[in-house]
Amino acid sequence: MSHVYQPVMLLELLKSGGEASIEQIAKAMLLHDRSQIEYYEIRTKNMVGKVLTNNGIVDPVKLAGRIVGYRLKDISNMSAEDRSTLIGQCEGKIADYIEKRGDSIWKHRFNAKGYVPGSVRYEVLKQAKYRCELCGASAAEIALHVDHIIPRSKGGQDDLSNFQALCITCNTNKRDTDDADFRDVAKAYAHREKGCVFCEVSADRVIAENELCYAILDGFPVTPLHTLVIPKRHVSDYFDLFQPELNAMRRMLEEMRSDILNKDCSVSGFNVGINAGEAAGQTIFHCHVHLIPRRDGDMPNPRGGVRGVIPRKQSY
Structure with a gap:
């Protein structure tokens, strides 16, 4: 067994009476993929949770000074009927938004030109000695992603020299400031000096x-x-x-x-x-x-x- 994927797929097939759709199997794998959970944990805390807290809708739940969850305000004063009505309204908002925006909602999770092949991922992680190239975290401690240094959206290529290994935290934090950071990075990499023999090599x-x-x-x-x-x-x-x-x-x-x-x-x-x-x-x-x-x-x-x-x- 090279990964948990094989037994997860077999488990889902067994639970489903011997047959399951690709979507069912994918959802089962997602439940076991800690890197995806960490991705959305960071977004919950740094984005969604902040917005709802600032709007006075939720309160953060803290343990030893660290946010570990959120509590809906005034939940104790809601009747079962109130909660049912609000649930229906939330589901309706989700359906309307998906119908309006389609797949563009999740474009930040899609690769513009397909996935990074496993062979490339292996080479990038091996070069980085299975550590995040920004903070030094080990793959044994946190999920590592293979990241484009210059993003595809800004002309970056699927070349080994344009990949780096980043932990889920560094990659997510970098993604949050992508527009500001990588415009400057792209400009820096493009810098050439007029009259320099190596900038103007034939x-x-x-x-x-x-x-x-x-x-x-x-x-x-x-x-x-x-x-x-x-x-x-x-x-x-x-x-x-x-x-x-x-x-x-x-x-x-x-x-x-x-x-x-x-x-x-x-x-x-x-x-x-x-x-x-x-x-x-x-x-x-x-x-x-x-x-x-x-x-x-x-x-x-x-x-x-x-x-x-x-x-x-x-x-x-």
């Missing part, structure tokens, strides 16, 4: 790219197949990169490493280096990572590797 030099970075062969290679991995956003210092850019560049480095090894079986090692600041030798102030293939015998004594940035300190 398309024929690009050997690979994803949502947030690209790769080219170095114009003055230290060794054959010396490759640069470069963020698309104009940012001078490695330490100013956003976490999604770091994730995207790491994936690109792994992809380029595999590509180099497939092209040249004599490669037996790599130097991975970043010049951050003029004192460190940076001459193009658009961050870039050097992936330098190494081969046995390409220099008499390679011991010390990147320590060679200060020659007298390389050997030790």
